[in-house]
Amino acid sequence: MARTPHDLLRARVGAAVASAFGDDVEVPEPLVVPTTDPRHGDYTSPVAMGLARALGRAPHELAQRLADALEVSDLAEPPEVVRPGFVNLRLHPRWLARRVGELAGDGRLGVEPATAPTRVVVDYSGPNVAKAMHVGHLRSTIIGDSVANVAELLGHDVERVNHVGDWGTQFGMLIAHLDDVGYRGVEGRSASLAEIEDLYRAANARFAADDAFRQRARQRVVELQSGDPETHSAWRWLVALSMAENQAVYDLLGVHDLVVRGESTYQPMLAEVVADLEAAGLVVVDDGAKCVFVEGFTNAEGEPLPLIVQKADGGYNYDTTDLAALRSRAELGAGRVVYVVDAGQSQHFQMVFAVARMAGWLPDGVEATHLAFGLVLGEGGRRLRTRSGDSVRLVDLLDEAVQRARRFVVERAEERGEPVPADVDEVARVVGVGAVKYADLSQHRQSNYVLSFDRMLSLKGNTAPYLQYAYARIRSILREAGWADGLPGEPPAVTLDEPQELELAKRLVVTGDVVHRVAEDYLSNHLCTHLFEVAQTYHQFYEHCPVLRSPEPLRSSRLALCAVTAATLRLGLGLLGIEVLDRI
RNA sequence: GCCCCUGUAGCUCAGUUGGACAGAGCGGCUGCCUUCUAAGCAGCGGGUCGCAGGUUCGAGUCCUGCCGGGGGCGCCA
Numbered sequence: 001m002a003r004t005p006h007d008l009l010r011a012r013v014g015a016a017v018a019s020a021f022g023d024d025v026e027v028p029e030p031l032v033v034p035t036t037d038p039r040h041g042d043y044t045s046p047v048a049m050g051l052a053r054a055l056g057r058a059p060h061e062l063a064q065r066l067a068d069a070l071e072v073s074d075l076a077e078p079p080e081v082v083r084p085g086f087v088n089l090r091l092h093p094r095w096l097a098r099r100v101g102e103l104a105g106d107g108r109l110g111v112e113p114a115t116a117p118t119r120v121v122v123d124y125s126g127p128n129v130a131k132a133m134h135v136g137h138l139r140s141t142i143i144g145d146s147v148a149n150v151a152e153l154l155g156h157d158v159e160r161v162n163h164v165g166d167w168g169t170q171f172g173m174l175i176a177h178l179d180d181v182g183y184r185g186v187e188g189r190s191a192s193l194a195e196i197e198d199l200y201r202a203a204n205a206r207f208a209a210d211d212a213f214r215q216r217a218r219q220r221v222v223e224l225q226s227g228d229p230e231t232h233s234a235w236r237w238l239v240a241l242s243m244a245e246n247q248a249v250y251d252l253l254g255v256h257d258l259v260v261r262g263e264s265t266y267q268p269m270l271a272e273v274v275a276d277l278e279a280a281g282l283v284v285v286d287d288g289a290k291c292v293f294v295e296g297f298t299n300a301e302g303e304p305l306p307l308i309v310q311k312a313d314g315g316y317n318y319d320t321t322d323l324a325a326l327r328s329r330a331e332l333g334a335g336r337v338v339y340v341v342d343a344g345q346s347q348h349f350q351m352v353f354a355v356a357r358m359a360g361w362l363p364d365g366v367e368a369t370h371l372a373f374g375l376v377l378g379e380g381g382r383r384l385r386t387r388s389g390d391s392v393r394l395v396d397l398l399d400e401a402v403q404r405a406r407r408f409v410v411e412r413a414e415e416r417g418e419p420v421p422a423d424v425d426e427v428a429r430v431v432g433v434g435a436v437k438y439a440d441l442s443q444h445r446q447s448n449y450v451l452s453f454d455r456m457l458s459l460k461g462n463t464a465p466y467l468q469y470a471y472a473r474i475r476s477i478l479r480e481a482g483w484a485d486g487l488p489g490e491p492p493a494v495t496l497d498e499p500q501e502l503e504l505a506k507r508l509v510v511t512g513d514v515v516h517r518v519a520e521d522y523l524s525n526h527l528c529t530h531l532f533e534v535a536q537t538y539h540q541f542y543e544h545c546p547v548l549r550s551p552e553p554l555r556s557s558r559l560a561l562c563a564v565t566a567a568t569l570r571l572g573l574g575l576l577g578i579e580v581l582d583r584i
Numbered sequence: 585g586c587c588c589c590u591g592u593a594g595c596u597c598a599g600u601u602g603g604a605c606a607g608a609g610c611g612g613c614u615g616c617c618u619u620c621u622a623a624g625c626a627g628c629g630g631g632u633c634g635c636a637g638g639u640u641c642g643a644g645u646c647c648u649g650c651c652g653g654g655g656g657c658g659c660c661a
Contacts, residue, residue: 029601037604046603049641059641084641086604128661165661263661289659298586300657311659318661344655346588374589375654412623431623443597446589448654454610455596459623461609462597469623477620517600529598532608543616543625562620584623 003099004110004512005043005075005091006032012072013045013087020069021062025051032089041080041088042506048085059085096505097494103508104491104560109571110512113155114519118335120156122148123325125258126341128165129242130174130196133249134391135376135384135451136342142437143373143445143524144340145255145577150519153575159334163325164262166239169315170200172221175234176213177203183234193245196238221315225267239264249394252402253433254577266324270316273324274309280359288312294354297347307351322352326368327361336367338522343372343446371522374448384451397451402432404457405465409584427584431465432457434578438464441576442528462532464578467569470535472584474566477547479582481559492556500541501561507534508564515575524576531572538565 013031028050032043048063055062063085070079070087075095080088103110124144127133144160152158177199183189206213223231243260250258274290277283282292284306291306299305307319329337339349349370356362378384384392406428413420421427439456442463443449459465478484496502507530514530547558570580 030603033600033603035604036599036607040604044603046642049603052641083604168661170660287659291658296587298657300585302586303658306658308659313659315659317659319659321661342655343589345661347656348661350588372589377654381653408623447597448590450596452596458610463609463623465623469621473621473624480620521600523600525598526600529608536608539624540626542620546620548620584621 003102003112004510006034006510006513008075009043009045009072009089012070013047013066016066016069016071017047017051020065021051021055025054035088040082040086041090042076043089043091045087045089046085048087052085063087091506091509093496093502093505096502096509097496099509100496100505100564101491101494101560103564103567104487104494107567108153109564109568110509111153111515111571112512117155117157119159119333120148120151121159121161121329121334121337122151122340123161123163123338124148124340125255126163126165127242127246129239129262130170130193130200131242132193132197133246133394135394135397136391138394138397138436139373139376139440139449140340140342141250141253141255142440142577143371143522144338145253145258146441146524146575147338147340147371147522149575149577150515150524153515154519156336160258162258162260162262164239164243164260166242166262167264167267167321168318169217169221171224171235171238172219173203173207173213173217174200174238175220175224175231176217177206178234191241193242196241225315249398252395252398252429253437254579261325263318263321266321266328267316269324269328270320273320273327274316277309277355277359282355282358283309292355292358294351294358297351305351307355319348319352322348323356323359323361326352326356327359330356330361330363330366334366336369338369338371340371340373343374346370346372369522371445373445377448377450379450379452381450398433398436401436401453401457402428404453405429405432405435408457408459421583427581430579430581431468431584434464434468434573437576437578438467438528441524442532444525445523462528464573467531467535467573468578468580469584470538471566471569471573471580472582473542474538474562474569475582477562478559478566480548481555483559483563484582487560487563492560493553494557494560495554498541498545500537500544501558504534504537504541504561504565507537508561508568511568511572515572518575527572527575531569534565534568534572 009032014027017025017027028047031047032045035041035044045066048066049059051062052059060081063081067079067081067087072079072089076092077090082088122144125137125141127137148158148160181199207217220231224235277292283290284293286306289308289312290310291308293304293306297305308317309320309323310316326337353362353368356368362368376384386392406424409424409427410420435456440449456463457465475484482488496505511530514527518524518527541561545558547555547562550558573580
């Protein structure tokens with residue numbers, strides 16, 4: 001049983017409705033909502049207004065009956081019935097104080113495990129072989145990693161899968177081109193990804209212009225698919241080089257446990273996938289291609305739009321691969337499969353999910369979700385590009401953020417006449433990368449996201465540096481008090497006499513609600529807002545309530561508030577994949 | 585042409601399954617560093633929630649239409 005105020009009040013109001021109006025009334029949702037205006041208390045129940053019509057009574061009267069039946073004296077002030085028919089609830093300081101004391105000894109900060117843990121596959125990042133990761137992969141990686149973190153905290157069996165683009169017709173031309181420029185049989189040599197990208201561009205150009213080359217490229221695809229050793233080893237060389245370079249990005253981002261299971265993984269299953277679809281009577285041959293038509297999807301001419309599962313030339317495409325991957329994941333026991341892929345693919349995923357359901361590969365209990373996200377835009381509101389028009393490489397973007405953070409730390413030290421900290425590189429990395437991640441995650445996932453170094457590193461407002469700074473400040477106090485390694489024994493009694501203490505406690509107590517909400521809607525910006533509010537409320541507390549200078553037992557009570565705040569920030573930022581520092 | 589997303593303060597954006605007088609941050613202006621990190625805090629200004637209808641006790645939120653922005657639309661992934 002969750003013990004967040006929202007959950008508790010929901011249960012109490014539910015019980016009160018049953019006792020006041022009988023079990024058979026249909027209870028209008030929501031039972032309780034947080035208020036927007038503190039004058040209305042902390043939470044309010046609008047159910048009386050929802051019941052007014054069904055029961056043929058005035059809302060105000062029903063609200064009064066509800067309030068009379070409501071048993072909340074242990075956690076809230078007496079309910080207040082107001083105007084149209086709201087029942088307002090204000091949390092009792094004593095309850096809040098006790099709850100904060102409990103959180104001080106709770107590593108989960110009141111985040112209860114999921115009631116029905118399942119296997120969750122999170123498919124994210126998905127870079128392409130022979131291409132440097134660019135900003136498009138940034139959001140997928142950052143968002144996907146956070147989704148996985150949240151699911152993990154709730155006790156799900158989480159699998160982080162990197163569906164790398166390591167297969168396809170493009171390898172035919174690339175390998176054919178390698179032959180011509182002297183790369184044949186030189187798998188031992190090293191090459192930068194930039195070099196490979198140049199080769200890729202050149203291959204592309206030739207493929208478009210040269211018939212003979214096109215023929216050889218196609219031949220190479222056939223050889224690759226049939227497992228020809230020489231072709232295969234060239235392919236493996238490309239994959240290995242690409243992934244080695246990507247690894248640097250993952251290291252910088254602090255992304256771990258991401259298991260590569262690329263498109264090539266599913267090659268052996270494709271023929272069977274198509275055969276099974278045919279056996280199920282779902283396949284229609286159209287212009288030589290094997291198609292599955294899905295109701296409700298049309299093309300630009302208004303004609304039915306198919307998912308093409310086998311091309312006219314016999315080859316497979318990513319529709320087939322994604323079907324095979326989804327089927328495989330369901331077979332391996334996934335209860336939920338989450339795809340973190342840009343919004344441009346949403347029709348594709350809708351169709352893949354639909355076909356998988358038609359084929360019976362996705363039982364009703366298995367949930368497939370496309371977590372769509374918007375584009376990364378430059379400051380002008382256009383797609384982010386370099387001056388030369390290329391897409392921005394992820395390493396360059398992250399490096400710039402880290403460099404800017406470093407410059408700030410150095411400049412601040414100079415202003416204060418202090419030496420530059422010895423760990424300036426570490427601080428710069430944590431702050432710079434954290435800023436990039438937070439700027440993304442604090443934005444609504446579906447909207448296009450305007451990337452601005454100035455804003456994400458502005459160090460003021462709703463940014464990672466602000467939160468990291470708040471954390472470091474708290475840690476400084478805890479260190480001073482000897483609390484840095486944990487509580488000195490049992491959680492101390494907490495008192496909340498100052499308004500700033502009370503406000504802080506109210507924020508600290510709802511982390512469980514917030515995390516569970518984010519686990520459901522996958523909108524990390526709600527978690528960001530919560531952390532920002534916690535930090536902001538903490539800073540107000542910090543200004544008005546001395547901690548170390550206060551006499552006992554007030555000192556310990558305030559230290560407990562500090563400890564819970566620090567732990568909340570660390571937990572929350574951790575869920576976002578953002579590190580914290582004891583000193584900044 | 586069809587489908588999806590989107591339009592909220594000068595700028596960037598929040599706004600929980602419809603709930604009370606729409607909120608932040610940035611930028612602008614004014615104060616606060618012999619006191620636990622001023623990357624902070626306190627305060628002042630600023631919005632016909634794209635437009636028009638509709639549903640409802642109640643609409644930024646739901647429905648319809650229109651206007652503007654983004655993305656997608658059969659053998660690339």
